Amino acid sequence: MAPIATPFFFYLLAAIMLIGGILVIMCRNAVHSALALIVTLLAQSAIYLMLYAPFVAGVQIILYAGGIMVLFLFVIMLVNIDRALKERQFNSQWWVGIIAATTLGGLFIAVYTKGKSIFPERIASVAEADNTQRVASLLYGQYMFAFEIASLLLLVAIIGAVVMAKKRI
Amino acid sequence: MNAFVQYIESYLTSNVTPGAAGNMFWASIYILIVFTGVSVGVICMNWLERKVLAHMQVRLGPMRVGPHGLLQPFADALKLLLKEDIIPARADSVIFWSAPFIVDLAAFTVFVVVPFGPQHAITDMNIGILFMLGVSSLSVLGIVMAGWASNSHYPLIGALRSSAQMVSYEVAMGFAVVSAILMTSLNATGTGTLSMIGIVEAQKAQAEWFIFKFFPLGLIAFFIFTVAMVAETNRAPFDLAEAESELTAGFHTEYSGFRWSLFFLAEYGAMMAVSSIAVTLWLGGWLRPFPNWLSGSTWDSIFSYFPGATFLFLATLCFYETARMPKHPYFRIQTIGLAVFGALLALIGLLLFVPAVSVRIQDIFWFTAKVAGFMYLYIWYRGTFPRYRFDQLMRMGWKVLLPIGLGTLILTAGVALIQQNLWRP
Numbered sequence: 001m002a003p004i005a006t007p008f009f010f011y012l013l014a015a016i017m018l019i020g021g022i023l024v025i026m027c028r029n030a031v032h033s034a035l036a037l038i039v040t041l042l043a044q045s046a047i048y049l050m051l052y053a054p055f056v057a058g059v060q061i062i063l064y065a066g067g068i069m070v071l072f073l074f075v076i077m078l079v080n081i082d083r084a085l086k087e088r089q090f091n092s093q094w095w096v097g098i099i100a101a102t103t104l105g106g107l108f109i110a111v112y113t114k115g116k117s118i119f120p121e122r123i124a125s126v127a128e129a130d131n132t133q134r135v136a137s138l139l140y141g142q143y144m145f146a147f148e149i150a151s152l153l154l155l156v157a158i159i160g161a162v163v164m165a166k167k168r169i
Numbered sequence: 170m171n172a173f174v175q176y177i178e179s180y181l182t183s184n185v186t187p188g189a190a191g192n193m194f195w196a197s198i199y200i201l202i203v204f205t206g207v208s209v210g211v212i213c214m215n216w217l218e219r220k221v222l223a224h225m226q227v228r229l230g231p232m233r234v235g236p237h238g239l240l241q242p243f244a245d246a247l248k249l250l251l252k253e254d255i256i257p258a259r260a261d262s263v264i265f266w267s268a269p270f271i272v273d274l275a276a277f278t279v280f281v282v283v284p285f286g287p288q289h290a291i292t293d294m295n296i297g298i299l300f301m302l303g304v305s306s307l308s309v310l311g312i313v314m315a316g317w318a319s320n321s322h323y324p325l326i327g328a329l330r331s332s333a334q335m336v337s338y339e340v341a342m343g344f345a346v347v348s349a350i351l352m353t354s355l356n357a358t359g360t361g362t363l364s365m366i367g368i369v370e371a372q373k374a375q376a377e378w379f380i381f382k383f384f385p386l387g388l389i390a391f392f393i394f395t396v397a398m399v400a401e402t403n404r405a406p407f408d409l410a411e412a413e414s415e416l417t418a419g420f421h422t423e424y425s426g427f428r429w430s431l432f433f434l435a436e437y438g439a440m441m442a443v444s445s446i447a448v449t450l451w452l453g454g455w456l457r458p459f460p461n462w463l464s465g466s467t468w469d470s471i472f473s474y475f476p477g478a479t480f481l482f483l484a485t486l487c488f489y490e491t492a493r494m495p496k497h498p499y500f501r502i503q504t505i506g507l508a509v510f511g512a513l514l515a516l517i518g519l520l521l522f523v524p525a526v527s528v529r530i531q532d533i534f535w536f537t538a539k540v541a542g543f544m545y546l547y548i549w550y551r552g553t554f555p556r557y558r559f560d561q562l563m564r565m566g567w568k569v570l571l572p573i574g575l576g577t578l579i580l581t582a583g584v585a586l587i588q589q590n591l592w593r594p
Contacts, residue, residue, distance in 0.1 A: 031317060035264070038310065058299030066306030067339075070313060070332055077317045077325065131295065133360050 188292020236507035252426035272311030276438035286532030327419030331410030344574030369454035444543035480518030487511025
């Protein structure tokens, strides 16, 4: 079977992600920003698919595009958009932004030029069929402690939300 | 040219789905067939729902357009196409315009992995069920967008209600699905699968539909899923998002004509999609009833007559109704139309008796028959149950279905562990 992971698809998805990301910060309307973010996340999940990580791609769609972003939109919809549109956009962190951008850009250029020695020559051959099982056995075996700690963190967040939302407990 | 013909023919000898064979041509053909089939199913559902609901309420339902209203869906479609397309003046036109397409995209894309048979799926992904749940959860986005972009109060409230409902019931649904997936790992190697075809194969290998597995547990998970799937698709009794008496039409109040019909198409497409998840996970997908108990070539050939017999039965009903039509000349065209429809059904039925056809068609027939049963249940719910209130709906989702689903999952895992380790024969 011919591989789907061709450079054409990578550049297409990368372009979609970049345009989506730029739109997220350029749109004045918060709802438009959130929708652009969803486009970015979907393109990202497609890139995960190209990296032979189907489980991560599926979870990305379910959790981010289908779950978290819906809640984002939910909150944004209830905000008074008209007032937010009239507000003057300001930016007083030019210097921090420029420093961060140049550092990141330098890092990218360094990785691009010296990439051959940093990264392995070719991808490790992973059987796509048992990708999910591999992820599961790593999560529940080697990284059990980190996994449980993360779930504890989520539990704390849930309890915090309930405490903040409920007047009388 | 010759290479192209060879490319097309090369798939015919293979025994896998076109996606697995990597054959673009047949994949496109399958996509066309499946999407057309779903659209035809939606047309049939439109007629059936009105007719069945009418009979449940001791009415006749559509009777004027065509014999027994058979052409009513086409008349409706024509009316919707000719209707003026209105976009509210203060609406966010881009989002308003794209929302119905997103809902439709989500509803139709899931059919890419629905297994109508061991070879009869567009493709088989190793994350099949995750893909189905993920893509169908994207339809919430379309609903939220539609409600917000209309810039009106009823759609906004409707969209908020239905998105809250869908997000909450997705959790209970997920637990039910996980407990079914867990059952796929009860084999010698101990590895389960997420692929839709693999799940049905596992049921075949274990000689048991998952609804009967670990007797009450599979049934409870199935029950949770069936309740959650009605809530997911915003259907009665959980249709409070589009409660006509309170919110006019919920999130699609401001939509008219063709755009509205896209929402209609998406709603029924999503109903079929979730029904096919339920059929795949618990009701043995394309497997015929009693594949192990009533096995052998005799039973195989008896069950292979079912598709044809069903169509012949429908044709007989048509002929019976033709005989009962009023004899007045006003009804002559309708009577002839019904007779022609019956003859068409009989022809299809006879065609399905040809062994070469029936062998290929019977997987699809059993799968579709099971999904059709669910579609009838949807209509039945709508005719029977009163609508839930919003707080009742939320209490049901979070305080009843979610704990039961969690308990079922833990119990299933426990029983599976015991069976795998202690009680291995």
